[in-house]
Amino acid sequence: xxxxxxxxxxxxxxxxxAAVSQxxxxxxxxxEEYVLxxxxxxxxxxxxxxxxxxxxxxxxxxxxxxxxxxxxxxLKANLxxxxxxxxxxxxxxEAKQVILRSPVTVxxxxxxxxxxxxxxxxxxxxxxxxxxxxxxxxxxKDIFKIDVLKTxxxxxxxxxxxxxxxxxxxxxxxxxxxAPLENGGVKNGN
Numbered sequence: 001x002x003x004x005x006x007x008x009x010x011x012x013x014x015x016x017x018a019a020v021s022q023x024x025x026x027x028x029x030x031x032e033e034y035v036l037x038x039x040x041x042x043x044x045x046x047x048x049x050x051x052x053x054x055x056x057x058x059x060x061x062x063x064x065x066x067x068x069x070x071x072x073x074x075l076k077a078n079l080x081x082x083x084x085x086x087x088x089x090x091x092x093x094e095a096k097q098v099i100l101r102s103p104v105t106v107x108x109x110x111x112x113x114x115x116x117x118x119x120x121x122x123x124x125x126x127x128x129x130x131x132x133x134x135x136x137x138x139x140x141k142d143i144f145k146i147d148v149l150k151t152x153x154x155x156x157x158x159x160x161x162x163x164x165x166x167x168x169x170x171x172x173x174x175x176x177x178x179a180p181l182e183n184g185g186v187k188n189g190n
Contacts, residue, residue, distance in 0.1 A: 051128025072119035109159035
């Protein structure tokens with residue numbers, strides 16, 4: 001009588017131990033998922049703070065690029081925005097969002113190439129949305145000599161380098177905030 005009861009109790013104990021082990025594994029997995037979720041939430045908040053979730057309003061973007069060029073010390077920065085294009089992605093469409101990609105060209109002049117590289121760093125870090133640099137060209141316009149030094153110290157310094165930066169400006173916006181154009185571009189809904 002005792003042996004079968006003992007065996008049954010042992011089986012029940014083993015089953016309970018297996019269930020407890022499974023629960024410990026579930027709790028460990030949930031803790032790992034929570035940590036991952038927290039890091040993804042931080043990344044999302046950073047994207048949101050950088051302006052990734054906007055409809056590419058050009059006026060603030062132009063102001064931002066002008067501020068960045070002044071901060072970097074560029075002598076001149078001409079900006080050209082191309083027509084935005086809607087990018088197809090099933091997951092984004094499922095979320096009732098659209099991905100906007102607009103080409104941007106910046107022609108720059110500066111006394112020093114360090115100012116150009118500083119501007120590029122600022123654009124990557126502080127321009128709203130995501131930046132995908134597609135081309136960069138830097139040329140020396142003049143050699144540093146005494147007469148160039150005199151113009152640099154004057155009121156209108158002469159540039160020693162010119163550069164062209166091309167990048168795609170990528171953001172995500174609600175479907176209802178942008179309207180597609182017939183030629184494949186987009187028009188802001190604002």
